[in-house]
Amino acid sequence: MTHEEVYKELERDRENISRWLYHQMNAQRRRIIKCKRFPLNIWFDHTTPRKVRYLVNTVVYEKKMAFMIAVYALRNTKEGIAIYVSWTTGTNEIKPMVHLPHQIQRYAERAGVKKNGIELIKHFLERCPDGQDNENQDIVGKSVRYKGTTHLSCCIPEGVLLGQMEDNIYVAHTFITYDMCGEIQKESFEKSRSKIVTGKDYYKIAKPTYFNV
Numbered sequence: 245m246t247h248e249e250v251y252k253e254l255e256r257d258r259e260n261i262s263r264w265l266y267h268q269m270n271a272q273r274r275r276i277i278k279c280k281r282f283p284l285n286i287w288f289d290h291t292t293p294r295k296v297r298y299l300v301n302t303v304v305y306e307k308k309m310a311f312m313i314a315v316y317a318l319r320n321t322k323e324g325i326a327i328y329v330s331w332t333t334g335t336n337e338i339k340p341m342v343h344l345p346h347q348i349q350r351y352a353e354r355a356g357v358k359k360n361g362i363e364l365i366k367h368f369l370e371r372c373p374d375g376q377d378n379e380n381q382d383i384v385g386k387s388v389r390y391k392g393t394t395h396l397s398c399c400i401p402e403g404v405l406l407g408q409m410e411d412n413i414y415v416a417h418t419f420i421t422y423d424m425c426g427e428i429q430k431e432s433f434e435k436s437r438s439k440i441v442t443g444k445d446y447y448k449i450a451k452p453t454y455f456n457v
Contacts, residue, residue, distance in 0.1 A: 248411040281453045340413045351419040372400040
């Protein structure tokens with residue numbers, strides 16, 4: 245199944261996920277109101293009737309239930325778990341993005357993350373909520389040469405995702421730290437990284453409170 249075919253299947257789950265999440269948030273309303281520290285980070289794990297597993301990360305900013313929701317579909321492959329994401333930009337344009345298992349593994353190795361499986365995936369997604377440049381809402385940045393291959397870059401706080409466009413889908417193949425970049429690349433990437441880390445929507449800086457559902 246191609247990435248494009250996977251996204252068509254995921255689109256059929258959209259209504260199911262929306263209804264399920266609405267009931268989940270209502271069920272947690274009382275606990276949220278009683279919480280004394282915000283932002284509040286809640287992870288939901290859900291498998292739809294189509295047997296697709298989703299991780300849903302909900303960040304609640306205040307007692308009035310102002311929140312941000314990110315939905316991630318997980319697909320088992322021979323290499324491991326691939327993550328499928330659809331981002332809505334500031335212009336309401338939906339941009340799909342796939343994180344391949346190799347990219348997640350390289351992230352763990354090169355960023356020094358001592359986790360694996362679902363906990364590693366959650367850690368990565370919390371540190372890389374969208375990979376967007378908060379100023380221009382672009383997911384994919386400049387072309388960059390790495391080990392003889394031209395990649396499209398995507399800056400995140402801990403480094404750079406390198407990937408390709410496949411059927412209008414950005415597929416992240418690997419991850420490098422900023423220290424692994426050349427001097428010219430490093431200067432260019434640092435500008436994008438600064439926008440991401442200091443952007444008003446980058447809630448990780450606030451060290452959110454977690455609770456289990």
